[in-house]
Amino acid sequence: MKTVHLIQHTHWDREWYFTENDSRVVLYYFMQDLLTRLEQDTTLGPFILDGQTVVLEDFMRVAPDERERVQRLIHEGRILIGPWYTQTDFLVVGAESIARNLLLGKADCDTWGGTMPVGYVPDSFGQSAQLPLFLREFGIDCAVIWRGWCEYDVASSEFDWVAQGGRAVTTAVLPWGYGCAKWLPTDADKAMDVLPAILQKQARFSLTDELLLPNGNDQSPFEYGVPAMLDALNERQQDYRFQRSDFSAFFAALRATKTPLPTFSGELLSPKYMRIHRGIFSTRIDIKLLNARLEQFVSQTLEPLLAVNMRLGLPYPQQAVENIWREAMKSHAHDSIGGCNADRVNSMVKARLTDGLESARQLFDLNMKMLAEGISARQDGKKIILFNPLPHVRDAQVTLTLYTPHADFRIVDDAGNPCRWQLLRETPQDMSTIVQELSNSTTTTWYRKCEILLEAAALPACGYRTFSLQEGQPAGFAHQTQDTDALENAWLRLELEDGQLTLTDKRSQQRYPHILRLVDGGDAGDNYNYSPPAQDWQITSDGCLTKSHCVRATLNDTLTLHWRIPAPVDAAARQAHECNGLLEVAMTIRLPHDRPWLDVEIDVNNTLRDHRLQVEIPVGIEQAFHFADQPFGLIQRENRPAALQHWQAENWTEAPASLWPMQSLVMLHNATRGLCAVTEGLREYEIPAAQTGVIAVTLLRSVGWLGLPDLPWRPGRASGMVLPSPESQIPGQHHFHLAVLPMAEGQSAGFWRAVEHWRTPASGYLDSGWSRFRTNPHGLRFADHYSVLAWDCALHFSTLKKAQNGNALILRGWNPGLTPLPCVTPDVNTAAQPVTLAETPVDALSDTVAPGTPLSWRMDY
Template sequence: MKTVHLVQHTHWDREWYFTENDSKAVLYYFMDDLLQRLEADKTLGPFVLDGQTVVIEDYLSVAPDQEIRLRNLIEQGRILIGPWYTQSDFLVVGAESITRNLLLGHADCQRFGETMPVGYVPDSFGQSAQLPMFLQQFAIDSAVIWRGWSEYNVPHSEFSWLSADGSKVTTAVLPWGYGCAKWLPDEPQQAQKALETILAKQTRFSSTDHVLLPNGNDQSPFEYRVPEMLDKLNQQQDEYRYVRSSFSQFFQALESTQIALPVYQGELISPKYMRIHRGIFSTRVDIKQLNAQLEQTLSQHLEPLLAVNWRLGLPYPQSAVDNIWREAMKSHAHDSIGGCNSDRVNAMVKNRLESGLEMANQLIDLNMKMLAEGITAQQDGKKIIIFNARPQTRHGLVELTIFTPEQDFRVVDGAGHECRWQIVEEGRQDMSIIVQELSNSTETTWYRKCKLLLEVSEIPACGYQTLYLQEGVSAGFSPQAAAVVKLENEWLRLEADEQGVLTLTDKRSQQTYHNILQLVDGGDAGDNYNYSPPFDDWLISSNDFLTSVRGEEGLLQSCLTLTWQMAVPSDLTARNEHRADAELDISMTLTLAHKNRWLDVAISVNNTAHDHRLQVLLPTGVQQHVHFADQPFGLIERHNQPPEMAVWKEEQWTEAPVALYPMQSQVMMHDAHRGLCAVTEGLREYQIPEDRQDVIAVTLLRSVGWLGQANMPYRPGRASGMVLPSPESQIQGMHHFKLSLLAMNNGADSAFWRDVENARGNLHAWLATGWSRFRTNPHGRVFPPHFSVLNWDSELHFSVLKKAQHSDALVVRGWNPTLASIPCGEVITSGTITPATLAEIALEIHQEAVPTCAPATFVITF
């Protein structure tokens, strides 16, 4: 006899084709009913509140007087909460976001009762290979998932899932989804007929006689009559024994069988039985870029700055930072960050991210101002704070914008030694917009606005250095630039022919890459969920549409700017008729710093076309069957072409398993002698074309006008979501994209990984002008002109420096980007150093080496 574990739940989308305001109104009545039913019948429960504590937050925002009732049921174990704050999409958001999601979710659970110790991920559009690692870091030993699994990965729906670092969780798949047993009839005989079909499918891949039966659905009311109905079925048949259960009880029963489960390592992105919606990685690229910018601003700038200032005696606004993270995570749910929503919801998602960025930048500005205020000047002039978030001493180039009435100026360090700089952009600025005292003036005060590239050195680790802007004084060098027709330094050479076709030469190996960074526009007959090519696509490249090329060599870097007016179809109808009746104005600026081994690429596109996709191509010339991309806290190897593409139509998969993949910010293809790597800012998708498997195609944007559509080439059958127009997802107007391009001459060696980390930046410059939109009283503290909190001599990549969540300590974290273990290195600071998990719980053993795809976290108490 098979034991069927009834798990009652709801899946709560905060927003989708409806807004969060709609869902909060529904939630009020849903929770009112749930509380009443559970209180009236003590035999009911436990009930899973979708594994995300934001549901509690939302409910109490509309029913704060019900907290005691809710708390009592949670403490009794009749409502199960957590471990997440929100149900994120784990293939799109960043590693620190996933970490904070669990950290804040656990904090919420501790306020109300126990945490459900199961990594419940019912609706992420695919599963990250790193999920077992994240769960184990929070002492969670089991996971329940839906999308992304098939028997091509592992033959059973219960298995041991292994991350690359060795972390393992017992995993159960809901093969037919969290709603497979929704809306069951109350009458036993009718229910038995429905359950025969459901359980035949549920048991098809089971490795034991224990079966999960999830009873619930999207925003669906509590089916409180189902347990009693199943009790009656227990008396009327002997094929199944139905028990009122939970995920934890199911895993206990699974363990009691002592059956050895198969082991699987890797991500789960198979769309055989359930759609994973390959396309959300590039839908609404404006939202993706904004989210990446907010994640980076928080973990790579604001939190390290606050940590340094906290060590100097300034307050650390923990709740304010947590609130920014929480608002960001409300935009991280699978539909929200996927962009597969109504236009109204996408606007709300974007607004939350913009609001978070506004507050983060204001906190940065105020803390830089307070820092500069406490530094006693060593030289004349305005103070420039160069902040280094990374735990190693830094040198290199940093951008700084200044406003000055003077034609001449120079920058010096504390000893009076002059720093070199280069103007990369110049204009005029109305100062009444910036200086509060000038806002009511009857005359306009115009200053020069200069965006500088400043050369700096010996910037302390996790700290700052003070420089000085001296106006009205001539620089001791000539900042003049000269025209050039190619870019070249010690390592690289980039040339453009008369059509604008680019050739990159790696001077270290003499390997060349022809027709690099070509732009290709194609049709998109998909929707917000899936890219899908037209049945007869018409691809148009940038090669025939060049309008200008101009180059400039400066003191610190050189740049080459190409512009195109690409004639493209205005929509799908025009593309089908091969009518190029629209025009894309595109510019690409390629920058090569004299001391850098990588090329920086900035692309601007005025999007005036509909129903299309624009990609930039990186032909590697590498004859390999695999490539690599980054994932949260690690690297993953993928096939250039999934072998399942040969069978998906015959086996009637829910969508095509095309080589359209997610990344965090990096993708590369290489052999021992040549290869290319792209490091992007907010671009989350790339493709390996089926007919050109040595090419990496990075998606810049895709324009579609529907939330869901039916019968698409890559996704046959019903529409996903709702067949609802979403014209704003055509994302018309100007868009700006950035990436860095690295040529690989010796595989992914340590020098390459240093270049990848340096290409990501982490140096920040701030000018103390004395102007401010907001006045604050002096804090009265005195700070040194340079300061460092800690130094960590390590090849790990930097993740964050921040204050500990629940104690007066600091947390510093790095991660291993490579496919092999690397030495952890030593953290040097004045405090006591304790290795810890992502949950900030102390570890008993300090590992000398950090495994592949693993973070290393230290808590420092002073």
């Protein structure tokens, strides 16, 4: 006899083709019904509230008087909540966001008085190989998942899943989804007509006689009559024993069978049984870029600055920062961050992220202002504060915006030595629009707005150093500006010949022709999936270069390129091979004199529809695999997925195309030759089927539908709804930023340090004495340079923040590569205790940090 564990639940999409305003109204009535049913019949339950505490937060907004009823049922174990704050996507959002999602979910569960200790992930569009790591860091040793699994990955629906660094969880798959037993008849005779087929499918891949039967669906009400119906079936048949259960009870029963489980390592991206929608990695790229900018700025710039200021005596606005994270996470669900929504919803997702970035930048500016206020500089002039979030001393080129009425100025360090700088761009600025003191002036005050690169040496670890702007004085060094025919430094040379770029790595003498070529092709898909037209017509940047200018300057060599690319304006024109549109692209490539990378900025005026624009990085090596980063780690992937050979014959739901997610990095290399692309917010790349030695980074894709049926790579029904989504064509200006790093010595320590420095820049602030907002003096005094701690090791910096509880700081890094790294204790003037992502003590600390593993320290003051 098989035991069937009835799992009653609802899956709660906060937004999709409807808005969060719609779902919050529906939630009010759903929760009122659920509470009443559970109170009227004490035999009902437990009920799983989708594993995300934001549902309770939303309900409290519309029904705050119901808190006691909800809390009582949670205490009784009849409503199960957590462990997540929101049901996040794991392939598009950042590692710190995933960690904070669990951290805030844990805080909410502690407040409500109960948590479901299961990593329930019912609808993420694919599963990260690192999910077991995150769960184990929060003391969770089992997971329930849906999309992405098939028997080619692991033969059974129960297995031990091991993350890159070795952390494992017992995992159960819902092979037919969380809605496979939705809307069951409450009449036992009618139920027997439908249940056998459902249960046979549930048992198809199971190793034991313990089966899961999830009863619920999207925004679906409590099916309170089902338990009694199943009780009646227990009296009528002997094949199955139905029991009211939950995931914890299921895993206890699974372990009690003592059945050996297979072990699996890796990500789960198979679309054999259910679509994973690989197109979401690049849908609504404006939202993806904004989210990545917010995540990186908050965790690696704002929070470290606030941590430094807290140690200096300034208040840490913890709730304000938490609010930023919570609002961002409301945009991190699979539909929301995926961009596979109605246009109205996408506008709300973008607005939340924009609001968060505005708040974060205001916090940064005010804290830099308060920091500068307390510093007595050693040199005359206006104070410039350069902040380095990395936990090691570094030299850097810092982007800084200056406002000055003077034609000349110099910048000196704290010893009075002139610093070199390079003007990037200059525009006139009406100061009354940005300075409160001038806002009511009857005259206009015009200044020069100068964006510069400032060369700074020995910036303190997790700290700042003070420089001075001295206006009306010569720069103190000879500006170097001359036209040249190539970009060149000690490591690299980039040449433009006949409109094509060739990069040479002077360390290895390896040449990379046709680099950074633009390729525009059709996209006949929707918000969920890229779909190539039946007969695509690709347009490239070849022969379309209209202007180029190469300059050698003080700190960087710069090559600017402008293309006017005739292209089809839409799908119909592409099918007719008609170039009736124009794609205008500007590219600025900078080669720092002191760094082995190309810094690339691309500006696109998107006037086309139904297309995808990529930038190609040809590596020119033939091998079967490549690498990309994943949350807190690195993953190896096939250049050409083996599943492409049989997906159509087996009627998969979607093509297992070589479209992949990344956090920010993809590389293809062997021992002597290779290239790495590091991006600022671009999340998708492709290894083209006919060019397995080429990395194609997707810049944008434009489509006009939420869902479409019968796509070549996704046959059958439409995903979502067949709903026009014209704003997903994303017309207008778009800016992209990436770096290209040649890999002369593979994944060397020097390579990884360069990646970290590009991904985590230092920041600058000019204390002009003016401000948009006035604040009273705080009366504190600070040194002109300061370091809160040092942690000079090969781990990559993730964050420095205030602890969730207590006046402690949390410092975190992770091993980005494929080999173990030494475990180094931070140099700090207090005790440093290793902790988990949940900020709980680690029992035993290894001498090394495994690949793909974070290491966190708590420092109490």
